Amino acid sequence: MxxxxxxxxxxxxxxxxxxxxxxxxxxxxxxxxxxxxxxxxxxxxxxxxxxxxxxxxSSKDDIAWELISELLAATATRVKQRIEGAPNALAVITAFLEFMADELSGNQAAVRFLAEFDARYAHDWPVERLLTLESQIDPQPFRFFTDLIRSGIADGSLRADLDPELTMHAVMNAVIGAQRRLASLGRKVEVEYGQPVDRLFRETLRILLLGLRAPEASTIKSSNTRKRTARKRSS
Amino acid sequence: MxxxxxxxxxxxxxxxxxxxxxxxxxxxxxxxxxxxxxxxxxxxxxxxxxxxxxxxxSSKDDIAWELISELLAATATRVKQRIEGAPNALAVITAFLEFMADELSGNQAAVRFLAEFDARYAHDWPVERLLTLESQIDPQPFRFFTDLIRSGIADGSLRADLDPELTMHAVMNAVIGAQRRLASLGRKVEVEYGQPVDRLFRETLRILLLGLRAPEASTIKSSNTRKRTARKRSS
DNA sequence: TCAAATTCGAAATACCATTTCGAATTTAAG
DNA sequence: CTTAAATTCGAAATGGTATTTCGAATTTGA
CATH class of the missing domain: 1.10.10 (Arc Repressor Mutant, subunit A)
Incomplete structure (x- = not known):
């Protein structure tokens, strides 16, 4: 039967x-x-x-690992769609951050799953296995990030004092960490912070972008050139 | 015996x-x-x-909970020592972020413990219990953060377009999320990102501070002389 | 000295992941 | 169609761990 x-x-x-x-x-x-x-x-x-x-x-962990692998691969595909066509480095980064925000809003449960996975296995991961996962997603993540910052400095969309070897990795970690923490805490954030998850995360991204962006790109350079206030509010 | x-x-x-x-x-x-x-x-x-x-x-969880409670209380004490005497809002925030960086460098294992705790229990926490913990540390965290941003805008050390109700919470979450992720991943970050944990985290903080700081205020007057604040905020 | 509180020791219970094994079923191949 | 190999089933066994139970021994407070 x-x-x-x-x-x-x-x-x-x-x-x-x-x-x-x-x-x-x-x-x-x-x-x-x-x-x-x-x-x-x-x-x-x-x-x-x-x-x-x-x-x-062979085990529950084995299943979880396989699911994560699929999830990351699918996510990577969507990321690529989102960032292609961005005109400069700042636009690429902005598109990526917006993607992360949309993921949090739309797939909060999935993000929480990722967070739990990391917390459960991070400590014992064989590094090679991690690298296998990563390379599935992007064969050259170092190069990509490094080049991104470099080109942003060159085209004037990013601050000149960023470190190509460092900055993008730092931002990635912060964004992922913030996103997963919000997903894990879920509704409790609203108790702890008194603000909805989505707003908090988008404000984080705004601050990070302000920190990356070349001063001329958003506000004044010296005391009295044209000043464009960074308006991102009330969207 | x-x-x-x-x-x-x-x-x-x-x-x-x-x-x-x-x-x-x-x-x-x-x-x-x-x-x-x-x-x-x-x-x-x-x-x-x-x-x-x-x-x-009554259980292992019970022990973990008690330890976390003590750990958070002790941390809160040290934070307060670190930020007292800071001349303005930007300095308070800077001192706090430096504290977080020092914690990561010096007590990485403890930070990892906090991260594991969050991941394990976040989902099922009774909100009241969370609030008990929080209030042990700071009876009025909302007020404090809100006032901090407000005063920073007033004294010109922070950007004028920050949202007092939102920004500091967003930054806190990002910093804590980034810190704990680095602590959890530990040595694996260096494989994934090719940079030491400490450098990555400090770069994150630098970017965040750049995003918070008022554009003109790369050097701030430490005195609180009330300069005529150019208020640009509507509402 | 006695009653209550505390601890010990050891065994019992309960839950869960994972394995074992022989019988039944399905597939591939001749 | 026949048969060997692969697969699945069912049910029970194993092993690890948290948590509980209970009676005997010990310690404390009065």
């Missing part, structure tokens, strides 16, 4: 089973967090037996 | 036991992370029996 679907081949069948497990686990993880989901729930929800499930994944 | 110390009273004895447990747990948590420490290790390390331990704390 178990096989209603007609698997043409073992391989196709295995693929389907695997996906069934991953989908079930993803829903559960995102709803409840990795910690509180039991293997029994995953097997139940995917309609398999424990013994069968362990023929596909 | 267990009582070598002469407890004058039950109460004093209980205090000592309690502290013994907390100290043992703290070392273990900070060394290995909350997750991987077992109750058996804590009881062993504190020289008690499980049954005795459960007369002091």
């Amino acid at each position: 178990q096989k209603k679907a007609k698997a043409r081949t073992y391989h196709a069948h295995r693929e389907r089973q695997r996906r069934r497990i991953l989908d079930a686990a993803q829903s559960l993880f995102i709803e409840q967090g990795i910690e509180r989901v039991t293997m029994a729930e995953i097997t139940l929800s995917s309609g398999l037996q424990p013994s069968t499930m362990y023929q596909y994944f | 267990q009582k070598k110390a002469k407890a004058r009273t039950y109460h004093a004895h209980r205090e000592r036991q309690r502290r013994r447990i907390l100290d043992a747990a703290q070392s273990l948590f900070i060394e290995q992370g909350i997750e991987r420490v077992t109750m058996a290790e804590i009881t062993l390390s504190s020289g008690l029996q499980p049954s005795t331990m459960y007369q002091y704390f």
